[in-house]
Amino acid sequence: MTELWDAIIIGAGPAGASAAYFLGEMGLRAVVLEREALPRDKPCGGAVPRSALARFPFGFEPVIEDAVTLVRYAWLGEERPVALPDAPVVMVRRREFDAHILAHARAEVRDRTAVAEALADGDAVRVRTADGATLAGHYLLIAEGSTGVLARALGLASHRAHVPTLQADVPMERATGDWRGTALFQFGALPGGYMWVFPRRGSLSVGIVDFRRGRRPLRGALEAEMARLGIAAEGIRWRGHPLPVFAGRRALGRGRILLLGDAAGLVDPLLGEGIRYAIRSGQVAADVARRNLSAAEYTRRIAREMGRSLQRAREIAGLFYRFPWLAYSIATQDGRGTQWMTDVLAERSDYVGISRRLPGLVAGYLVSREGRRETR
Numbered sequence: 001m002t003e004l005w006d007a008i009i010i011g012a013g014p015a016g017a018s019a020a021y022f023l024g025e026m027g028l029r030a031v032v033l034e035r036e037a038l039p040r041d042k043p044c045g046g047a048v049p050r051s052a053l054a055r056f057p058f059g060f061e062p063v064i065e066d067a068v069t070l071v072r073y074a075w076l077g078e079e080r081p082v083a084l085p086d087a088p089v090v091m092v093r094r095r096e097f098d099a100h101i102l103a104h105a106r107a108e109v110r111d112r113t114a115v116a117e118a119l120a121d122g123d124a125v126r127v128r129t130a131d132g133a134t135l136a137g138h139y140l141l142i143a144e145g146s147t148g149v150l151a152r153a154l155g156l157a158s159h160r161a162h163v164p165t166l167q168a169d170v171p172m173e174r175a176t177g178d179w180r181g182t183a184l185f186q187f188g189a190l191p192g193g194y195m196w197v198f199p200r201r202g203s204l205s206v207g208i209v210d211f212r213r214g215r216r217p218l219r220g221a222l223e224a225e226m227a228r229l230g231i232a233a234e235g236i237r238w239r240g241h242p243l244p245v246f247a248g249r250r251a252l253g254r255g256r257i258l259l260l261g262d263a264a265g266l267v268d269p270l271l272g273e274g275i276r277y278a279i280r281s282g283q284v285a286a287d288v289a290r291r292n293l294s295a296a297e298y299t300r301r302i303a304r305e306m307g308r309s310l311q312r313a314r315e316i317a318g319l320f321y322r323f324p325w326l327a328y329s330i331a332t333q334d335g336r337g338t339q340w341m342t343d344v345l346a347e348r349s350d351y352v353g354i355s356r357r358l359p360g361l362v363a364g365y366l367v368s369r370e371g372r373r374e375t376r
């Protein structure tokens with residue numbers, strides 16, 4: 001017998017869990033199908049701007065492990081620290097964070113349930129699970145992350161570019177110094193990316209991302225930087241995971257099939273931030289389902305709210321990682337670069353706003369360099 005739902009959601013990450021939460025609040029019947037046993041972990045830095053949490057009426061205190069009050073930008077040995085008194089970004093563990101959102105959702109959740117096939121069938125959508133069950137719904141929300149295959153099977157996944165990452169949770173006792181409240185972005189280890197160190201309770205998220213997909217092995221670059229920072233790397237089990245960064249605006253679905261979060265390539269190509277976009281896409285998808293709108297309208301709303309900004313981020317990232325030393329010097333010459341990034345994370349501005357102000361930042365850098373030369 002085929003079950004009928006208002007919405008079938010594939011994947012219980014932040015995108016799927018948020019869609020489930022908002023659909024439930026709207027009184028729609030949703031089922032979440034997740035292939036892993038829940039709660040599940042996911043390779044991630046776990047840095048979440050508070051603006052993303054503010055989308056929900058419930059608190060996140062039980063799953064917040066730290067808050068960032070100091071950012072250390074570094075280029076190999078050189079460092080430029082910037083204080084963040086408002087602590088706009090918190091640190092979470094994905095196992096607990098994703099489960100926390102889902103625990104508030106009035107939706108049916110079925111874990112260890114992989115979806116093997118999805119298709120549109122007249123006015124309905126249908127899925128078949130790996131154990132042979134079939135479900136039908138008015139909407140299908142594909143929130144399968146970067147490793148899912150269903151969007152591709154439907155011919156819907158060509159708008160994201162997978163870039164490599166490597167990440168591990170490193171026990172705090174392996175690091176020297178006090179990392180509480182401190183996030184480090186280390187540039188220069190790779191020409192096309194950065195290494196990060198983010199604080200959690202009792203451990204550090206240490207990882208590296210290469211946005212330009214260069215040839216340099218990530219592990220060697222990462223461990224060399226760890227040695228410089230005084231973090232012992234011996235015996236750590238690194239996990240690689242593709243990061244599906246935004247690669248241009250495309251249709252985010254068809255009919256009543258919608259792509260959310262990583263499955264839609266909604267990841268910032270400059271920073272690698274994706275959780276905030278995943279949550280918002282879940283909220284927008286729920287609203288689209290409530291109003292009985294189409295994937296075309298969903299695509300338009302996502303383009304308006306984040307696509308234009310992500311497209312600008314893509315252009316800025318193209319320049320930044322092509323001329324990383326120059327870009328690093330310009331971005332960290334004074335507190336403005338950090339203030340702008342904080343504005344983006346807090347949703348007071350976006351990359352369209354930043355790109356308008358960039359020429360001023362570059363001009364300021366050139367003038368101050370010229371000034372330094374003249375006083376020599």
Ligand SMILES: Cc1cc2nc3c(=O)[nH]c(=O)nc-3n(C[C@H](O)[C@H](O)[C@H](O)COP(=O)(O)OP(=O)(O)OC[C@H]3O[C@@H](n4cnc5c(N)ncnc54)[C@H](O)[C@@H]3O)c2cc1C
Nearest residue numbers: 011013014015035044045046047115144145261262274275
């Ligand atoms: C190393 C690394 C570090 C990162 N650090 C940060 C960070 O610090 N801050 C930030 O904002 N973003 C970060 N990101 C990005 C962030 O992790 C993603 O953007 C976010 O997880 C997207 O959420 P999602 O719900 O779209 O997908 P996911 O969280 O990947 O969830 C997808 C779910 O779908 C399930 N699934 C897949 N296929 C099927 C199927 N056929 N049937 C049933 N279930 C299925 C999967 O098991 C999974 O649970 C990082 C990414 C990486 C790789």
